[in-house]
């Protein structure tokens with residue numbers, strides 16, 4: 001099996017996703033929110049890239065989650081904090097979500113055979129599920145506004161390490177991710193705290209969110225986009 005890394009959604013046109021599994025990752029914070037939400041009992045999450053489409057879904061029984069530039073958008077129920085998704089009141093709820101980078105990455109992965117949601121929170125479960133699917137893999141990093149970022153690239157390296165032995169690659173982005181992960185894995189937070197994304201989010205006072213998003217294997221679930229375009233818990 002082959003594994004590649006698409007370092008930003010703006011590079012997705014260079015990748016042929018047909019017949020492959022896309023593992024979409026946006027560590028800070030969209031795919032960490034989705035993992036936490038599905039693990040804690042949210043029944044389905046509908047990712048949309050357009051703010052007004054997301055607003056419209058609120059009249060169809062969806063909880064509306066919207067974030068732009070890190071902040072909750074006025075008029076929506078929640079923003080982009082994993083703790084909002086983990087609220088006991090969210091059990092059984094359906095969420096419609098739009099974020100600056102994460103939902104764009106999901107949208108751009110639509111031609112893949114399967115789209116699964118990765119984060120440090122469910123790293124080992126994603127690796128097990130990917131191995132079980134037995135398809136070629138493209139790790140699609142959400143990055144930041146078209147640019148690659150540190151934390152999503154680190155996740156790519158971590159997943160590649162978990163899949164070693166089953167997968168081969170001639171992708172330099174993957175090699176770069178693996179080298180970076182190897183250097184950072186003993187103190188992941190120390191490096192991520194130096195990232196541009198953390199610096200941008202600091203003004204929002206969300207240190208707790210960042211800490212949670214760095215936790216490895218807190219959950220054993222894999223959220224997956226189903227035929228209706230909703231993210232639900234994969235059964236495997």
Ligand SMILES: O=C(O)[C@H](CS(=O)(=O)O)OP(=O)(O)O
Nearest residue numbers: 028029030069099100101102
């Ligand atoms: O809310 C977040 O964590 C980020 C904010 S931004 O990238 O700095 O605008 O959004 P996300 O879509 O989860 O990367």
